Amino acid sequence: QQQVKQSPQSLIVQKGGISIINCAYENTAFDYFPWYQQFPGKGPALLIAIRPDVSEKKEGRFTISFNKSAKQFSLHIMDSQPGDSATYFCAAGNQAGTALIFGKGTTLSVSS
C-alpha cells in the first residue's frame, strides 16, 4: 500500500500554543519522512525530515516524532506563531530519491 494518511485537515491554534499534525503510512519499505511547509502562492518547502533510525528530530521550534512500530509520525510546532500559518504536508518515500507519497495536507491558522 502506498497511502499516507494525514490529520487533521485543518487546525486553529492560539499564539504560543502547540500545533500537532499526525501522519500514518503503510509501506514498511519507506525510510524517509519529510514535512513540507507551503505558504499561499508558493511551492512547498522542506521544513524538516527524519529517517527511521531515530525516534525524534528537533530543529528550533519544530519536532518530528517517529514511531516505527505503529507506522506513524507527527510534527509538533512549539510556541506557534502567526507566521507559522501555512499548509503542512507530510510525505514518505525512500532515501534513494524515488518519488514521494504525500498526505493530503493540514491548513494551520495561528491566531494572535
Next chain:
Amino acid sequence: DVKVTQSSRYLVKRTGEKVFLECVQDMDHENMFWYRQDPGLGLRLIYFSYDVKMKEKGDIPEGYSVSREKKERFSLILESASTNQTSMYLCASSIKGSQPQHFGDGTRLSIL
C-alpha cells in the same frame, strides 16, 4: 540555493488545446518530478524522470505526457486539455539517489 523555475505562474487555456508547462532547474539534478495539487487531495505524482529522455508514470498519468530533452528542463504536456485538468501544477527536482525534493512555485492552470 536550488532554484526550480516554472515558466508561467498563471495560465488560461481552452478545452481541447495542447498545453505545455515548462520547468527548469539550475542545480544539475538528475531527478525531476511533476505533481498536481488539488484542495483536499494533496500532491499527486503525474510523471517523473531519472535522466534525460527517461520517464516513468506516476499515480495519475492519464491525459498527460512529458518530455525531457535536456537535463535541466522537464516539460509537462496536456495533449488535449479538459476542464478536469484545471489545477495547480508543481515541478520538483532532486539529486540522483537522494532526497530532498525542491519545488518550484507552481503554475495555476485554468481550462475553460
